Amino acid sequence: MQLLPPRFSSAIAFFYIKNNTLFGALSHPGYKMELNYNKDLINNLLNQLTTIDLDCADVFKNVKKIEFFVSKFHTPAPIIATKSDVKYKELAKGEFKIDAKDSQLIEIFKKIKEDIELNNEQN
DSSP: OTTSOHHHHTTEEEEEEETTEEEEEESSTHHHHHHHHTHHHHHHHHHHHHHHOHHHHHHHTTOOEEEEEEOSOOOOOOOOOOOOOOOOOOOOOOOOOOOOOSHHHHHHHHHHHHHHHHHHHHO
16 A cells, blocks of 8 residues: 555555455545546556565456445554654855844844854754
């Protein structure tokens, strides 16, 4: 399921094969029409997977069609917390003229200028 786009992989509760048909159990009825529309994408992914992994080739070699249904028996996907503390290089140089007349605005712009310069020093 990790080969599928995230919106599809979160929709699928489980798969099983019966009578040369790959059945996909969905966790919500809203996904059924979209996944039925994208069966070609899933077929292509299965074909790619079977060329890469021989164990998968044995499992999926007899699959002739794909069907989806909504299942009330599914476990919610585990919530994986990731730390997204991405740092980007500061592109600004802090070189700008302050044309404000208001002293509060001048102080705010000076603070912004200092923050930009500090970010450039840290990068």
